[in-house]
Amino acid sequence: MSTGLQFSRRRFLQVLAGTAGALVVGVGYADAEVPIPPAMLGDDFGRLGAYVRIDRDGNVLIGARDPDTGTGTATALPRIIAEELDADWTRVTVVPLGLGVEAKNGKPVWTYGHQRSGTGDSIPAAWADLRQAGALARWLITQAAARRLGIAADRLRCEAGMVVTPDGRRFPYGSLVEAAGKIDPPNAPLPLKPPQRYTLIGRPAGDVDARNIVTGQTRYALDAHYADALVAVLAQCPWPDGSLASIETAPALAIKGVVKVMPINPETDVAPGETAIAPAVAVLAENTWAALRGLAELKLEWKPGAHSAEQDSGKLEAQALALLDTDSAPTTRIRDEGDLKAASRKAARRVEATYVQPWLAHATPEPMNCLVRLDKDQATLVVPTQAPKQAWSVVQRLTGLAPDRIAIEVPRVGGGYGRRLDHDYVAEAVMLAKAVDKPVRLMWTREQGLTHDYYRSGTVHKIKAIIGRKRTLIGWDQRMASASALTGRGVAADRLWTSEVAADQLPAGLVPAYRNDWYSLASGMPRGPFRGEPHVTNAFAVESFIDEIAHTLRENPLDTRLRLLGKPRQLALPGGGMLDVGRLLNVLKLVTDRIEWKNWLHNVNGMGVACWHIDGAYVAHAIEAAVHGEKLEIVRVVCAVDVGRVINPLGLQGQVAGATLDALSNALNPAITFRNGQVQQQGFKDYPLASMAQLPNDVEVILVPNDRAPTGASFLAMPTAAPALANAVFRASAVRVRRLPMMKELLRLL
Amino acid sequence: MQQAQAQGLPPATTGDITPEPVREGIDLIVNGERFRHTGDPLMPLLWYLRDVLRLTGTKLGDAHGEDGYDLVLVNGKAVSAIKRPMAKLVGARVTTVEGLAHADGSLHPLQQAFIDEDAIGCGYCTPGWLIAGIDLLTRKPKPTDEDIDKLPNRCRCGVQTRVRRAIKRAAGVKA
Ligand code: FES
Numbered sequence: 001m002s003t004g005l006q007f008s009r010r011r012f013l014q015v016l017a018g019t020a021g022a023l024v025v026g027v028g029y030a031d032a033e034v035p036i037p038p039a040m041l042g043d044d045f046g047r048l049g050a051y052v053r054i055d056r057d058g059n060v061l062i063g064a065r066d067p068d069t070g071t072g073t074a075t076a077l078p079r080i081i082a083e084e085l086d087a088d089w090t091r092v093t094v095v096p097l098g099l100g101v102e103a104k105n106g107k108p109v110w111t112y113g114h115q116r117s118g119t120g121d122s123i124p125a126a127w128a129d130l131r132q133a134g135a136l137a138r139w140l141i142t143q144a145a146a147r148r149l150g151i152a153a154d155r156l157r158c159e160a161g162m163v164v165t166p167d168g169r170r171f172p173y174g175s176l177v178e179a180a181g182k183i184d185p186p187n188a189p190l191p192l193k194p195p196q197r198y199t200l201i202g203r204p205a206g207d208v209d210a211r212n213i214v215t216g217q218t219r220y221a222l223d224a225h226y227a228d229a230l231v232a233v234l235a236q237c238p239w240p241d242g243s244l245a246s247i248e249t250a251p252a253l254a255i256k257g258v259v260k261v262m263p264i265n266p267e268t269d270v271a272p273g274e275t276a277i278a279p280a281v282a283v284l285a286e287n288t289w290a291a292l293r294g295l296a297e298l299k300l301e302w303k304p305g306a307h308s309a310e311q312d313s314g315k316l317e318a319q320a321l322a323l324l325d326t327d328s329a330p331t332t333r334i335r336d337e338g339d340l341k342a343a344s345r346k347a348a349r350r351v352e353a354t355y356v357q358p359w360l361a362h363a364t365p366e367p368m369n370c371l372v373r374l375d376k377d378q379a380t381l382v383v384p385t386q387a388p389k390q391a392w393s394v395v396q397r398l399t400g401l402a403p404d405r406i407a408i409e410v411p412r413v414g415g416g417y418g419r420r421l422d423h424d425y426v427a428e429a430v431m432l433a434k435a436v437d438k439p440v441r442l443m444w445t446r447e448q449g450l451t452h453d454y455y456r457s458g459t460v461h462k463i464k465a466i467i468g469r470k471r472t473l474i475g476w477d478q479r480m481a482s483a484s485a486l487t488g489r490g491v492a493a494d495r496l497w498t499s500e501v502a503a504d505q506l507p508a509g510l511v512p513a514y515r516n517d518w519y520s521l522a523s524g525m526p527r528g529p530f531r532g533e534p535h536v537t538n539a540f541a542v543e544s545f546i547d548e549i550a551h552t553l554r555e556n557p558l559d560t561r562l563r564l565l566g567k568p569r570q571l572a573l574p575g576g577g578m579l580d581v582g583r584l585l586n587v588l589k590l591v592t593d594r595i596e597w598k599n600w601l602h603n604v605n606g607m608g609v610a611c612w613h614i615d616g617a618y619v620a621h622a623i624e625a626a627v628h629g630e631k632l633e634i635v636r637v638v639c640a641v642d643v644g645r646v647i648n649p650l651g652l653q654g655q656v657a658g659a660t661l662d663a664l665s666n667a668l669n670p671a672i673t674f675r676n677g678q679v680q681q682q683g684f685k686d687y688p689l690a691s692m693a694q695l696p697n698d699v700e701v702i703l704v705p706n707d708r709a710p711t712g713a714s715f716l717a718m719p720t721a722a723p724a725l726a727n728a729v730f731r732a733s734a735v736r737v738r739r740l741p742m743m744k745e746l747l748r749l750l
Numbered sequence: 751m752q753q754a755q756a757q758g759l760p761p762a763t764t765g766d767i768t769p770e771p772v773r774e775g776i777d778l779i780v781n782g783e784r785f786r787h788t789g790d791p792l793m794p795l796l797w798y799l800r801d802v803l804r805l806t807g808t809k810l811g812d813a814h815g816e817d818g819y820d821l822v823l824v825n826g827k828a829v830s831a832i833k834r835p836m837a838k839l840v841g842a843r844v845t846t847v848e849g850l851a852h853a854d855g856s857l858h859p860l861q862q863a864f865i866d867e868d869a870i871g872c873g874y875c876t877p878g879w880l881i882a883g884i885d886l887l888t889r890k891p892k893p894t895d896e897d898i899d900k901l902p903n904r905c906r907c908g909v910q911t912r913v914r915r916a917i918k919r920a921a922g923v924k925a
Contacts, residue, residue, distance in 0.1 A: 070872025070907045206868055213873035214861040214880060216807020216847030223806035231801075289790065289797040365819065365874040365906055367810060414809075414874030415906050446812050650868055654912070658871050661908030684812045684904070693899035695910045 048137035048180060050100070050111060051081055051130070058161060058174035060087050063097040065112040066122045067386055068209070069416035070658075071714040072651035073117050075208045077126045079648060083200040084134025084193055087173075088161035094208040099388035099408040108396075108403035110389060118386045118416045118531065120615070120712030123647060127710050135190040137180075144179035145171055160199075195645075195707060204650035209412055220414050221384040222369045222443065229371065229439035230259055230284040232432050233291045235298055236452050237279040239677045240526055241305030244279055248299035252283055255297060257290025264431045271489050272526055273422030274394050277452050282432055284440065307524045308677030313359060313458060316521055320460040320481035321354070323519050330479065330517035332497040337574055338513030340466070343475030349467040351552045355541040356739040358671030360456040360530065361681070363689060366414020367446050370429035373439035374399065379406045379430075384413040386420040394423045398430045417662075418529035422454050450687050451679045454528025455672055457483040457521070459500075461541035466513070471553050473564055475513040480538070483523040485530070496520060500534050503575025506542055506612060510564055510571075525674060532718035535614055536663060539719030540726070540740070543610035547727045548736065556600055557727060558592055558609055583618045583642050583704070584611055590640040590702045591622035600731070605635050608727025610720035617711040618642040618704075621660065621724035627733040630747055634664065634696040634725065642704035643713040649703055652713055657699040659717035665690035667722035671741050778842045780805070781849030791837035795829075796820050798836055799846060807847035807877045818903030819874070821881035822846050828885035847877035850884070860884055863916040871907025879903050883917050892923050 048054060053061040062081050068074035078094045081087075100111035114125035138158055145163040146153035155166050162170040195201070212218040237243065249261040261283050266276040281300060285291035371382040372395075379399055385391045388408050395406050413420060429442035444452075459482040466475030484496035491498075497518040508514060530536075546564070550557035568582030588611045600607050603624070611620040624636040639656050646652050669688040673680045681687040726737045729746065739745045775788035780803060787798060799805045799822070808831050811819025815830025822831045823845040850858045860883050863869070870876055882901045890897050898914050905913075918925045 068872075070870075070874075206865060207870050207873075209873065210865045210868075210870055211857075213870055213876050214847075214857065214864050215851050216805070216877050218873060219806065220809075220874060222810065223800075225804075287797070287801045289793045289801065292797075363906055365809075365811075365872060413872060415872045417906065443810075446810065446817075654868050654871070654909075657911055658908030661910055662906055665906070665908070683814070684817055685814075689817075689904045689906060690910075691899075692901050692903070692910050692914070697895060697914060698911050 048140050049133050051133045052137040054173050054177045056174045058091055058172050060092045061095050062092055063095050065097045065115050066117040067410045067413050069117055069386055069413040071117055073122045075205055075651055076647045079200045080126050080130045081134035083198055084131045085138045086158035091161055096411055099392055101403055103403040116387045123710045123712055131192050132189055135192055136185055139190050140180040140183050141173050141176050143183050144176040201647055205648050219411050220366050221382045221411055222366055224371050224382040226373055226439040229441045231288045231291045232282045232284045232440050232442045233295050234280040234282050237302045239304045239308040240278045241307055242302050245301040245303040251297040252294040255290055255294045257286040258294035260284040262435055264428055273528055275427045277424040304677055311524050311677035312675050313673045320521055323481055324462040324479045331520035332518045334497055334501055334518055335508055335514055335516040335574055340475050340477055340513045340515055343466045343513040346468045347466045348469050351465040351549050353545055353548050355461045357459045357537050358740055359458040361450045361453045361672050362417045362419035364415040364419050364449055367449055368425035368444040369442055370426050371441045372429045372433045374433045377405055382409045383426055385410055386416040391423045391426050394426045395430055417531035421529050447683050450681050454526045456530035457527050459537045463545045465549050473511050476507055476511040477515045479517045481519040481521050483521040483527055485527040502534055504573040504577040505538050509573040509579055532715040535719040539612045540723050543723035544726050558597055584613055587618045587620040587640040587642055591620045591638045594638045595622040606728040606732025608724045610724040612719045614716055617716050619716050619720055621720040623724040623728045625728035625732050637696045638700045639717050640702035641716055642706055643711050644706050644708035645710045646703055647710055653701045655714050656701045656717040659715055660699050660721045661695055663718040663721035667740050667742050668694055669741050669743055776836050776840050778839045780844045787836050792835045794832045795834045796831035805846050805848050809874055818878040818882055821878045823881055828881050847880055860920040863920040867912050867916040869909050869912035869916040871909045875905045879913050887921055892921055
C-alpha cells in the first residue's frame with residue numbers, strides 16, 4: 001500500500017539498458033533518486049487538508065507525519081486519519097511526509113504539528129489532532145454530496161470510501177472530491193466518531209511498507225542519491241576532544257574517482273548532537289568504492305585532547321561505587337517522602353544491594369548518513385531522523401537559509417533508538433556540501449556508530465530497604481550515579497537528573513519512607529537519548545532488588561510485589577503522575593497466570609517476574625529460564641501491556657515482542673568500555689548483539705483491552721525484560737546477576 | 751561515473767554510428783539480467799549492486815559481513831556482498847532481494863511469510879534475513895529450530911521470533 005512511484009524512472013533506465021543487449025557499464029543514476037511525496041506532484045487537486053488527498057479514481061493518499069523507524073507510525077497514524085475519514089483502507093497509499101515548514105516573519109511555522117518518533121508521544125499527539133484531520137476531509141466530502149444531492153448532510157452517512165444516502169444510493173468519494181475541495185472548512189472542531197463505530201482502530205493491520213520491504217524496493221535515506229552527488233566517508237578522531245596531528249592526502253587523492261579530502265571539526269559552543277561529533281577527515285569521491293579506497297590510503301595521525309587521558313570507564317565506575325558509599329550529598333535529591341530515620345529505628349530486617357550497568361551504544365542498523373543538495377537559496381536533504389525539526393534547525397544554523405527554503409525528506413528509517421534525535425551527521429554533511437559545489441551523500445560505517453556515539457551512560461545503583469514487622473517494606477533509600485545524557489544541552493544543573501531517573505518510577509508512592517538520590521558523574525564521553533531510558537536501567541535495579549527482598553524474607557517474589565502494590569486504587573504520585581494500581585496488578589496477574597506461576601517453587605527451570613509503569617502505561621514480564629553448564633536458555637517469555645486504546649494490535653504486538661528482544665539483547669552481551677578516552681569496541685565482534693540462538697523462540701504477548709486514550713508504547717516493553725530474566729536466572733542457578741552484561745557476569749559467577 | 755555513463759549510452763549526436771569496441775570485463779548475471787563490469791575487479795559486489803546497478807535492497811552491514819545485512823545469493827548460496835570482490839564473480843549468478851519475487855510480481859513463499867507473520871521492524875535487516883532464510887530452506891526444506899538458530903543475522907528491532915515463525919510457515923513446519 002505504500003508508494004513506489006518514485007522508483008519507476010530508475011527501473012526504466014535499468015531495464016532499457018539491460019534488454020537492449022548493451023552490457024551495462026555504470027548505467028549511472030537517474031537525475032534524482034530522492035523520494036518525492038506524490039502529494040507534492042502536479043496541482044493541488046484533491047487535497048483535503050494537510051494529510052489527505054483523494055484522486056478522482058478513488059485512490060486515497062494519506063500522509064504519515066512522524067518518521068517511521070520501525071515503530072509502526074507509518075501504519076498507525078494514517079489509520080487514525082482513515083478511520084475518521086471512513087476511507088477504504090485497501091485504496092489507501094501512505095506517503096511519508098517530509099518536514100512541513102513554512103515561513104512567517106522569518107520564523108518557521110510547522111505545518112504538520114508533531115513530527116517526531118521514538119519518544120513515546122507519536123500516538124498520543126496523533127490522537128489529539130489527526131482524528132480531526134480525517135474528520136475534516138469526511139466533512140468536506142459530505143457537504144459536497146449534500147449540496148449536489150439536495151439532501152441534508154446529517155442524513156448522509158459515510159462508509160468505506162462512499163457517501164451513502166438514506167435510500168441506499170452510494171457515491172464514491174472520488175466523484176465528490178473536486179467539489180469538496182472548493183468548500184470552506186468549518187472553524188470549530190468537528191464531532192468525532194464514537195468508538196463503537198470503529199472499523200480500523202483496534203483491528204490488526206500489517207505494515208504499510210511490508211511489500212516494498214520484502215521486495216527490496218523501500219528506499220532508506222542511505223539509498224537516496226543525486227546523479228551528481230559526491231559520496232563522503234570519514235576518518236574520525238578516536239578522541240571526541242582530540243585533533244588532527246598530521247595528514248598526508250596525496251595517496252588518497254591519487255585514487256581514481258577521489259575528488260577532495262578535507263578536515264571537518266565540531267564547532268565550539270554548539271550543543272552536542274548539533275555539530276560534528278568529533279574531528280574528522282572526509283574523503284569525497286564519485287562513488288562509494290573510490291571513497292573507501294581513498295580512505296584506506298589516507299595517512300593521518302590524531303592526537304588526544306586535554307581531557308582524553310582521564311576518560312576511563314573502569315575508573316569512572318570505581319569512582320561511582322566510592323561515591324555512593326560515602327555520605328556525600330547527592331547532586332539532586334529527587335524524592336524524599338516520609339522519614340527514613342524513623343523507619344530505620346523500626347527496622348526488623350535490612351536489605352542492601354548494588355547494581356552496575358555498562359555504557360551502551362545505539363548500534364543502529366542503518367548507519368548515520370545524510371544526502372544534501374545546496375543550491376543558491378535552497379537546501380534539499382534526505383535525512384534518517386527521528387526529529388526532522390531538529391535536523392532543520394541544524395541546517396538553518398549552518399546555511400542561514402530562510403525557513404521555508406530548507407526541504408527535508410524522511411524516508412523510512414533503519415532504526416532510531418534515540419540516536420537520531422541527534423543530528424551531528426547532518427551538520428557534517430552540510431559542512432561538506434558547503435565546501436564543494438556538488439550535492440554530498442555522507443555515509444558512516446556501522447562500526448563508526450559504535451566508536452562515535454552519544455552513548456547511554458553506565459550506571460551504578462545502590463539500594464537499601466528497611467523492612468519492618470510483618471514483612472512490610474517501610475523504607476527505601478536509593479542512590480544512583482551516572483553521567484547525565486543532558487549535560488551540555490542547555491538544561492539547568494538541577495534538571496540533569498531528568499534523563500537518568502523517572503520521578504515517579506516504582507516504588508515511588510508505595511513505600512512510606514522513600515528517598516531517591518542522583519549523583520552526577522563527570523565524563524567527557526558523549527551521551528544522548530537512548531531507547532527506553534531512564535526506565536531500563538532503573539527497572540533493572542529496582543525489580544531485581546525486589547526479588548532480593550523476597551529472597552531475604554524467604555517468600556515468593558510475586559507475593560512480595562503484591563504486598564508492595566496493595567489494593568487496586570488510584571494513587572497520586574509524588575512526582576505529579578498517577579498510578580492506577582489495579583492496572584499494574586492486572587498485567588502482573590496476566591503474565592503470572594499465563595506462565596503458570598503456581599509452579600514457581602517446584603519448576604525445574606527458574607521463573608522470574610518484573611513489572612513497571614511509564615506515564616500511564618503498564619507492563620509486566622514473566623520469564624522462564626534454564627542454565628545448562630555455561631549456557632543460558634530463555635525457555636519462555638510472556639509480556640502483558642496495558643497502553644489504553646490500542647490503535648493497531650498487530651503493530652503493538654510487534655513492538656512489544658521487538659522491545660522485549662532488544663532489551664534482552666542489550667542485557668546479555670554488549671558493553672562499551674573506554675580507556676584513555678578511546679572506545680575499545682571497534683567492531684561488532686566486540687559488541688555482540690544477541691544471536692538467534694541466544695534469544696527465546698517466542699514472545700507471548702498479551703494486550704489488555706482498554707478504551708482510555710492511547711499512550712506511547714514503542715519502548716514500554718523494554719524495562720521489565722532484563723530484570724525478569726535476572727530473577728529467573730537466580731531461581732535457576734542461585735546466581736544473582738547484579739552486573740551487566742549478563743553473560744559475562746554469569747560466566748564469572750557460575 | 752559520469753564518464754562511464756556517457757560511454758554506456760548511445761552517442762547523442764547523429765551521424766556515423768560506429769560499433770563500440772568490445773571491452774574486457776567481468777560478465778555476470780544479476781536477477782536474471784546480464785551485466786559486464788569493466789571497473790575495478792577488487793570492487794566488492796555490494797558497491798557494484800548499490801552504486802552501479804542501483805539495486806539498493808542489499809544493505810550495508812558491518813565491515814566483515816558477519817551480521818547478515820549484505821547477504822545475496824551467489825549461485826544459490828548466501829554470500830556476504832561486501833566480502834565478495836567482483837573478480838570472484840566471473841560467470842556468477844547473483845540474486846538480490848529485488849530478484850526474489852517472480853516476474854509476474856508474485857512473491858517467494860518466504861517473502862509472503864514475512865508479511866503474514868509481520869516479521870518486520872525497521873526493515874533494514876529484512877533483505878538479509880530473506881536471503882539467509884532462502885539459503886537455509888534450499889539446504890534444508892524442513893528446518894528445525896536448531897537450524898534456524900544458526901542464521902548469522904543480527905537485528906536491533908527484535909524480529910527474531912517472528913522471523914522464526916515466518917521460516918517455519920514458508921517451510922510448512924509446525925511453529
Ligand atoms: S528490523 Fe530493524 S534491525 Fe531488524
